[in-house]
Amino acid sequence: MxxxxxxxxxxxxxxxxxxxxxxxxxxxxxxxxxxxxxxxxxxxxxxxxxxxxxxxxxxxxxxxxxxxxxxxxxxxxxxxxxxxxxxxxxxxxxxxxxxxxxxxxxxxxxxxxxxxxxxxxxxxxxxxxxxxxxxxxxxxxxxxxxxxxxxxxxxxxxxxxxxxxxxxxxxxxLPVDRSRLAVEQTVAAPYLVCCMEAAYGRGRRNDQRRWVAEHHLSVAKKLRERHGCRIAFIGLAADPPIPEQDGFLDLRGRLSLWQLFQLMAGAAGYVGNDTGPLHLANLAGIPSVGIYSSEDHHAPLFGESNTVVMRPAGPDDVYPAAERMLLAAGAAVR
Structure with missing residues (x-):
């Protein structure tokens, strides 16, 4: 050749x-x-x-x-x-x-x-x-x-x-053709997407890639209370349960990959583990806060859109980055 x-x-x-x-x-x-x-x-x-x-x-x-x-x-x-x-x-x-x-x-x-x-x-x-x-x-x-x-x-x-x-x-x-995404939104804007799991399974290998679910929920609750944005939780498993709180939407197990991509494209940002949905969010052109448990990880294609938080000990290690992302997107409602 x-x-x-x-x-x-x-x-x-x-x-x-x-x-x-x-x-x-x-x-x-x-x-x-x-x-x-x-x-x-x-x-x-x-x-x-x-x-x-x-x-x-x-x-x-x-x-x-x-x-x-x-x-x-x-x-x-x-x-x-x-x-x-x-x-x-x-x-x-x-x-x-x-x-x-x-x-x-x-x-x-x-x-x-x-x-x-x-x-x-x-x-x-x-x-x-x-x-x-x-x-x-x-x-x-x-x-x-x-x-x-x-x-x-x-x-x-x-x-x-x-x-x-x-x-x-x-x-x-890799330009996103927005005309293909012109459908009724599943979630009213502004909203963030949150993924608490490694989306392709529940094996021991994936467990080490999951940040503590309670920490995810704590960050989401604080963002909701301080800035009024909705939080759409996505993934495959219905565990752990999502608290019945105003502005929390549990979409886990309900979306195809195409529907998830549409959801991502309309979001103000993504907060969650290093897993497939993080790469979908990055491809959809939205900012993200990626939570990583290991140096051995696969960064997304457009690294400038992803804020890396490595081995966070608790919610206070992630919340500031998520808040900056939300404010930069102009998605805070109060």
Whole structure:
């Protein structure tokens, strides 16, 4: 793919992670590969994105169209007309059955269904060339998790110079199409969105990523009492119970991802754990206060919109940042 005449056209599939936040963080790679195919060839090369998460409609709302939902239909089509190469960004049983002429991924002993014809070196922690790493982190301001995936561009034969000259990234790279969100609001503005859980499960691994629920409720109550904004609680689990307090709305387990994205887009901000909804809020273009329990976390795409609170001991460590966000958004009603 070093020039338009060096190779015949290829179909390249990139299979995104099944977790919402990780899939969103993979969007810069998709934008880059499509731009490289258009600028550097070979002519007719097509980059396809396949997602295991129900994010297709959301991706379309930020201009990333032609994304395929992983399912039985997509898997059958991959056998009838397989892409030339498929890059699996994570080994998961949800990908089992998706076929390509050559497959790239990270083989893991505990993922017996994830068998690939080639190891994907960037997923094994092999560092990017220094110039490319610096460009993606310092110039494009990508999170580390997003930048590491750009090893796939090198696997495809593109050069560091081609990536740097073709790819740029900013908020304008993923503009929200507000016309798609023109629906009746679930919650009357102004309101904040709060997520008290790690939204994809209740296992022991996720428990350590959850800040104490009572601390979330304390911050929400103080914001409601002092500034009059409503608080919309989102997530999957109905536990712990939300107090019956004026201005508290319990929407947990009631919204699809698309409805959640619409809710986010109309909010004054997000306060909550480092989990998928934080990345949805960031993609929707609203400010956030992210609560992190570990240095080993995935920052959102647009870090300038996210205030990081690392290992807060109690509500007083989070409330000032949440209040500043609310006031900056002009959402306080008194």
């Amino acid at each position: 070093r020039n338009r005449s060096s190779k015949s056209p290829e179909r390249v599939a990139v299979v995104l992670p099944n977790r919402v936040g990780d899939a969103i963080l993979s969007l810069p790679l998709i934008l880059c590969l499509r731009k490289l195919a258009a600028d550097c060839g070979p002519a007719g090369c097509r980059v396809e994105a396949v997602t295991c998460s129900p994010l297709v409609e959301i991706f379309g709302a930020v201009g990333v169209t032609d994304v395929t939902q992983m399912g039985l239909g997509a898997k059958l089509r991959s056998w009838l007309a397989p892409p030339d190469k498929a890059f699996f960004l994570i080994a998961t049983s949800k990908n089992f059955g998706f076929h390509a002429r050559s497959t790239y991924g990270l083989r893991q002993r505990n993922k017996l269904l994830g068998r690939y014809t080639h190891d994907l070196r960037c997923l094994k922690g092999e560092p990017l060339p220094t110039d490319l790493d610096r460009y993606l982190i310092m110039e494009c301001r990508l999170p580390r998790y997003s930048a590491e995936q750009f090893g796939i561009a090198l696997e495809l034969g593109y050069t560091v110079e081609q990536v740097c000259s073709s790819f740029s990234f900013s908020r304008k790279s």
